[in-house]
Structure formats: C-alpha cells, structure tokens
Amino acid sequence: xxxxxxxxxxxxxxxxxxxxxxxxxxxxxxxxxxxxxxxxxxxxxxxxxxxxxxxxxxxxxxxxxxxxxxxxxxxxxxxxxxxxxxxxxxxxxxxxxxxxxxxxxxxxxxxxxxxxxxxxxxxxxxxxxxxxxxxxxxxxxxxxxxxxxxxxxxxxxxxxxxxxxxxxxxxxxxxxxxxxxxxxxxxxxxxxxxxxxxxxxxxxxxxxxxxxxxxxxxxxxxxxxxxxxxxxxxxxxxxxxxxxxxxxxxxxxxxxxxxxxxxxxxxxxxxxxxxxxxxxxxxxxxxxxxxxxxxxxxxxxxxxxxxxxxxxxxxxxxxxxxxxxxxxxxxxxxxxxxxxxxxxxxxxxxxxxxxxx
Numbered sequence: 001x002x003x004x005x006x007x008x009x010x011x012x013x014x015x016x017x018x019x020x021x022x023x024x025x026x027x028x029x030x031x032x033x034x035x036x037x038x039x040x041x042x043x044x045x046x047x048x049x050x051x052x053x054x055x056x057x058x059x060x061x062x063x064x065x066x067x068x069x070x071x072x073x074x075x076x077x078x079x080x081x082x083x084x085x086x087x088x089x090x091x092x093x094x095x096x097x098x099x100x101x102x103x104x105x106x107x108x109x110x111x112x113x114x115x116x117x118x119x120x121x122x123x124x125x126x127x128x129x130x131x132x133x134x135x136x137x138x139x140x141x142x143x144x145x146x147x148x149x150x151x152x153x154x155x156x157x158x159x160x161x162x163x164x165x166x167x168x169x170x171x172x173x174x175x176x177x178x179x180x181x182x183x184x185x186x187x188x189x190x191x192x193x194x195x196x197x198x199x200x201x202x203x204x205x206x207x208x209x210x211x212x213x214x215x216x217x218x219x220x221x222x223x224x225x226x227x228x229x230x231x232x233x234x235x236x237x238x239x240x241x242x243x244x245x246x247x248x249x250x251x252x253x254x255x256x257x258x259x260x261x262x263x264x265x266x267x268x269x270x271x272x273x274x275x276x277x278x279x280x281x282x283x284x285x286x287x288x289x290x291x292x293x294x295x296x297x298x299x300x301x302x303x304x305x306x307x308x309x310x311x312x313x314x315x316x317x318x319x320x321x322x323x324x325x326x327x328x329x330x331x332x333x334x335x336x337x338x339x340x341x342x343x344x345x346x347x348x349x350x351x352x353x354x355x356x357x
Contacts, residue, residue, distance in 0.1 A: 003116040005125040009196045014084040018101045027185020035076045037097045094118035126192030133195040134224045139231025143210035146326035147243030148236045160207035161194045169216030174278045178262045205357045232342035
C-alpha cells in the first residue's frame with residue numbers, strides 16, 4: 001500500500017478506480033479510470049443485504065453476484081496494468097473492494113499497489129493541501145473587461161492555473177460549451193492537482209484570472225476563493241473593437257464549429273437556441289428596452305446568417321452586449337472591489353509584467 005499522495009500527483013500516476021460507476025461519476029481523480037469490481041446494481045443489492053443481515057451475508061452475496069464475472073473484470077484490470085505498469089488501485093476507503101481486486105490480479109501474476117485509505121484519504125489530502133497552498137500563494141489576479149483576452153494571456157504564463165479551463169466554462173451567461181462541465185468534486189480534485197503541481201515548481205507567484213465565486217454551475221470552495229483573492233490585481237486594457245473581434249471568435253466562429261461537430265446539420269439551430277437562451281437570461285439585468293433592441297439585432301443577424309452564410313452581423317449585438325451588459329458590471333465590480341491594483345496595461349505590457357514575476 002501507499003499513501004504518498006503528493007508523488008501520485010506529481011508523477012501523474014495512472015489510477016484504477018474499482019468503485020461502482022455511480023460513485024466514480026460523482027467525482028474522481030484526473031488520472032483515474034473506472035474499472036469497477038461491482039456494477040451499480042450489484043453494489044445496491046449488496047448494500048441492502050449488509051444493512052439487513054450484516055457483513056458476512058453481504059460478502060457471500062458479493063461472491064455470488066460478482067464471482068461469475070471475475071474473469072471479465074480481471075481481464076480489464078490486466079489490460080490496463082499491462083499498458084500502464086506504474087498504475088495504482090483504490091476503492092472508497094481502501095477496504096474490501098480494493099483488497100479483492102488486488103488479490104484477483106495477483107492470481108494472474110500481476111502485482112499492483114493500492115492506496116492506503118482509498119479515495120477518501122487521497123481526496124482529504126487534496127482538499128487540505130489546496131487550502132494550505134492557496135493560503136500561502138502570492139497571487140497575481142488578471143482582470144479586465146470581457147473580451148479583453150485574459151484567458152489567452154494567462155495561458156502564455158507557465159506559472160498560471162486556468163480556472164475556467166478546469167471548470168469547462170467561460171464564467172458568464174454566454175460561457176457554456178457544447179460539452180458538459182465536470183462534477184463539483186471533479187473540479188475540486190483537478191484544482192487540487194494543479195495547486196500541488198504549481199507549488200512543487202517553486203514559482204514566486206500564482207497567476208489566475210479574476211473570477212467570481214461561481215464559474216457556470218461550478219463554484220470555487222469558499223476558503224480557497226478567499227485565499228486566492230488576497231493577491232494583487234493586474235488589469236488588461238483592450239480597445240473595444242479588438243474585444244468585439246475576440247468575443248465574435250469565441251461566441252460565434254469557434255462556437256459554431258463545435259456545435260457543428262457535435263450536432264451535425266442541426267449545429268446552427270442548436271447554437272441559435274443556446275445564444276438566444278443566454279440573452280433571455282440577462283433580460284432583467286439589462287432592462288426591457290435594451291433587451292428588445294439587443295435581441296432584435298441578434299435575430300436580424302441570425303436571419304442573414306441563415307440566408308447568406310454571412311456571420312459579420314453578429315458583431316453588432318456583441319458590441320451592444322459588451323457596452324450595455326458586461327462593461328457596467330465590470331465597472332461596478334472594480335468600484336466596489338478592494339483588491340489592490342499592481343499594474344495596468346495592454347496585452348504585451350501585461351504579459352511582460354507577468355513573465356517578470
């Protein structure tokens with residue numbers, strides 16, 4: 001057994017999670033794959049037997065249900081271990097399921113280490129380390145108006161953590177992608193991995209984007225959020241027309257490509273419904289008259305888009321969106337914010353400042 005969880009993170013060690021799929025889907029580690037000892041139904045039935053008749057009876061039922069499928073499950077573990085000979089194995093607490101799985105692969109001549117304390121112990125390590133590292137980090141927080149190019153900027157800095165990338169969301173009403181966000185637990189585990197790796201490299205600063213507490217439906221745990229926000233603000237200033245082009249590329253050009261890949265001929269329709277729903281969500285915040293004007297412009301641009309393939313009309317409502325929705329929110333946040341501003345400049349100036357730090 002091993003409990004050297006830091007080494008697991010730093011080595012990106014492959015992991016076999018033998019918990020049931022329902023457990024794995026609630027949250028797992030970034031390098032884990034799910035080859036369960038029991039299916040969801042088998043786990044459910046064994047759990048009922050345990051409550052009604054105790055551990056011995058539950059173990060017996062497990063042998064009856066899983067025994068006939070032993071070879072199938074061993075073959076799956078064996079194939080993965082042969083492809084990843086440095087893999088480790090775990091269940092929830094490092095108990096019977098991982099012990100049985102380890103014993104079964106040993107029967108076919110394969111030795112594999114299991115995690116002491118299982119998933120629970122490893123996750124506890126990640127959560128504790130995340131809070132400690134965040135509390136000790138010197139953060140540089142990249143702020144700026146929507147569309148200023150903040151995400152691209154921090155991705156050029158090796159001492160950054162892309163919170164939006166981990167959450168698979170751009171953090172706004174229009175920030176969703178065609179692929180789903182991770183579970184909350186998956187996000188927290190991935191952030192824990194990122195923080196442990198960042199600390200190990202000995203950087204002077206941690207660079208993050210200025211985010212709200214929520215990124216889509218994912219939230220940054222409050223202790224971490226509070227610690228990360230104790231840094232200094234670096235503001236990226238980008239002219240309006242550049243911002244329009246950046247948002248047009250993200251919300252229209254790239255988005256249409258992704259919707260087409262996922263939905264085929266229905267891609268344009270699906271994209272329209274997504275964008276239209278996002279506009280509806282901001283209706284109260286921008287006010288009825290502004291919303292009607294913005295929405296009408298959006299519909300007109302979409303009609304031309306459908307008929308001619310010309311997408312340039314979308315830039316009109318995008319500029320309205322920036323001026324009348326995003327910018328007032330940003331101005332309010334800067335006015336009310338208490339994070340000290342360390343530097344302000346254009347893309348190249350901010351990038352140079354960040355790389356010096």
